[in-house]
Amino acid sequence: MPEPHSNGLTRRQVLGIGGAFGLLTTTGLATAATLARRPATTGGQLRSTAQLPPPYQVPLPLPAVLKPVSTDGAADRYEIVQRETTAEILPGLRTPLWTYGGSFPGPTIEARRGRPVTVTHHNELPVPTAVHLHGGRTPAESDGYPTDLVLPAGWPQAPHTMPGMAGTDGHGGGMGAMTDPRAVTTRLKRDYTFPNDQRPTLLWYHDHRMDFTAPAIWRGLAGLYIVRDDAEDALGLPAGPREIPLMIADRAFTADGALTYPSLDPTLRERPGVTEPYVAGVLGDVILVNGAPWPVHETDAARHRLRLLNASNARHYELEARTEDGRRLDLVQIGADQGLLAAPVTHQSLPMAPAERHDLVVDFASAPVGSLVRIVNRLGSGRTRDVMAFRIARPATDDSRIPPALTTDLPDWHREDAVRTRDFAFRAGRMNGGHGWLIGGRPFDPARPDVTVPLGDTEIWRLIADVHHPVHLHLVGFRILTRGGKPPLPHDAGLKDTVSLRPGESAEIITRFDGYRGRYLFHCHNAEHEDMGMMANLEVV
Numbered sequence: 003m004p005e006p007h008s009n010g011l012t013r014r015q016v017l018g019i020g021g022a023f024g025l026l027t028t029t030g031l032a033t034a035a036t037l038a039r040r041p042a043t044t045g046g047q048l049r050s051t052a053q054l055p056p057p058y059q060v061p062l063p064l065p066a067v068l069k070p071v072s073t074d075g076a077a078d079r080y081e082i083v084q085r086e087t088t089a090e091i092l093p094g095l096r097t098p099l100w101t102y103g104g105s106f107p108g109p110t111i112e113a114r115r116g117r118p119v120t121v122t123h124h125n126e127l128p129v130p131t132a133v134h135l136h137g138g139r140t141p142a143e144s145d146g147y148p149t150d151l152v153l154p155a156g157w158p159q160a161p162h163t164m165p166g167m168a169g170t171d172g173h174g175g176g177m178g179a180m181t182d183p184r185a186v187t188t189r190l191k192r193d194y195t196f197p198n199d200q201r202p203t204l205l206w207y208h209d210h211r212m213d214f215t216a217p218a219i220w221r222g223l224a225g226l227y228i229v230r231d232d233a234e235d236a237l238g239l240p241a242g243p244r245e246i247p248l249m250i251a252d253r254a255f256t257a258d259g260a261l262t263y264p265s266l267d268p269t270l271r272e273r274p275g276v277t278e279p280y281v282a283g284v285l286g287d288v289i290l291v292n293g294a295p296w297p298v299h300e301t302d303a304a305r306h307r308l309r310l311l312n313a314s315n316a317r318h319y320e321l322e323a324r325t326e327d328g329r330r331l332d333l334v335q336i337g338a339d340q341g342l343l344a345a346p347v348t349h350q351s352l353p354m355a356p357a358e359r360h361d362l363v364v365d366f367a368s369a370p371v372g373s374l375v376r377i378v379n380r381l382g383s384g385r386t387r388d389v390m391a392f393r394i395a396r397p398a399t400d401d402s403r404i405p406p407a408l409t410t411d412l413p414d415w416h417r418e419d420a421v422r423t424r425d426f427a428f429r430a431g432r433m434n435g436g437h438g439w440l441i442g443g444r445p446f447d448p449a450r451p452d453v454t455v456p457l458g459d460t461e462i463w464r465l466i467a468d469v470h471h472p473v474h475l476h477l478v479g480f481r482i483l484t485r486g487g488k489p490p491l492p493h494d495a496g497l498k499d500t501v502s503l504r505p506g507e508s509a510e511i512i513t514r515f516d517g518y519r520g521r522y523l524f525h526c527h528n529a530e531h532e533d534m535g536m537m538a539n540l541e542v543v
């Protein structure tokens with residue numbers, strides 16, 4: 003890939019990077035001064051040189067639902083080939099992609115609660131891969147641990163060594179191969195089994211390869227996975243064409259349509275990491291929804307269920323729905339990362355960190371036929387303020403509803419249930435002689451036990467951040483007890499698997515580690531941070 007533009011950073015981008023390392027030397031991490039100059043986002047923004055389309059011209063694609071290759075009564079089986087292809091993302095240009103099944107986003111998998119799904123992934127890409135189902139309650143052997151790689155044809159068989167996590171000091175990659183004796187690699191293909199023994203919600207599957215997750219997702223390795231059950235189906239929420247999954251992700255493009263990404267090693271074979279201006283996170287200047295730039299969707303003047311995923315590597319959003327006459331439509335949140343809330347929560351705007359999902363109902367009935375309802379990002383500037391639009395094409399009858407009580411099955415863990423409390427600081431630091439991102443002062447090492455917890459124990463984790471860090475736990479959902487020492491925010495309701503820590507902010511979460519024993523992870527879901535050390539082992543025993 004061509005070199006990205008590394009000049010022309012705005013003040014905000016400089017803050018995003020300078021803030022990351024500047025805060026290291028600041029002792030008063032959570033001081034009022036730090037909070038007052040909290041930047042809107044963390045990362046550096048690439049600049050596209052491609053001709054970009056005006057907003058709201060390209061139709062919103064809806065990812066195809068994958069058909070099972072067999073349904074034997076007890077389980078559904080699927081096949082996905084991971085392969086290179088090109089697609090027309092910007093009008094008139096072809097963009098080379100790495101895909102699940104030839105499309106970006108990959109095909110959507112529709113699952114039923116309690117009915118297992120097995121997906122056979124075939125790796126026809128030039129590099130190893132690992133598939134993780136984000137938010138899945140998944141046995142460890144199918145959780146896509148970063149060293150449990152599927153090796154492509156011709157890849158040297160060296161399962162227990164990896165390039166080693168590099169910094170960005172210009173001599174990374176040679177820091178001594180890291181070893182992981184527990185890695186279970188396969189060649190060419192691997193079966194991933196998902197029991198779907200969990201609350202219905204929108205999950206997503208994406209690449210989780212050691213050191214190279216961020217560029218692999220950027221190139222297209224992400225898809226949706228929806229778990230449903232009868233109780234949710236019976237609620238009367240907007241459904242069919244009025245239930246719309248929206249995968250939001252930013253990217254940048256060269257003049258010939260290729261994706262720009264500031265990899266130190268554009269082959270993604272040897273040397274991990276990104277060039278200096280982007281170590282705090284890679285932001286694009288083009289907002290894609292379901293793989294289309296600033297798309298438009300024609301629809302009815304009726305309630306819609308919008309199932310949002312922020313699949314961006316580092317970009318945060320604060321979303322609003324705005325009518326042409328300047329009104330903000332209510333965003334009625336009915337679900338969080340891990341499924342339905344107890345009761346709807348109405349927002350005027352809604353923040354969204356990388357990997358978070360929001361399940362929303364928005365009523366377009368008050369928008370005039372022919373008008374646009376724009377979804378905008380209050381944290382963006384210039385063209386990154388626009389996300390997508392709905393064109394209200396026709397009046398419609400609407401028998402959908404939003405029940406005042408959505409579910410009663412939310413776990414209700416209390417502080418006194420916790421058998422221990424742990425503290426984790428998510429901060430910038432030095433790693434292998436370069437910049438890194440550390441949890442508790444240490445970069446990820448697959449061979450080092452970090453957290454070991456007996457199956458069934460309930461714990462409180464206290465998390466603190468220097469810059470934005472969306473913290474994600476594999477295997478379990480959690481509840482947010484406090485944020486910044488205060489009660490949680492309205493969008494912290496429900497069951498979460500990713501908590502967005504803002505610069506200088508702390509949060510307490512509580513969860514019960516149930517499901518399966520085995521080796522899992524917790525990590526920052528800023529994908530660049532994740533690749534540069536900000537992961538740790540979570541072993542359930």
Ligand SMILES: [Cu+2]
Pocket residue numbers: 428439470471472526527528531532536
């Ligand atoms: Cu982070």
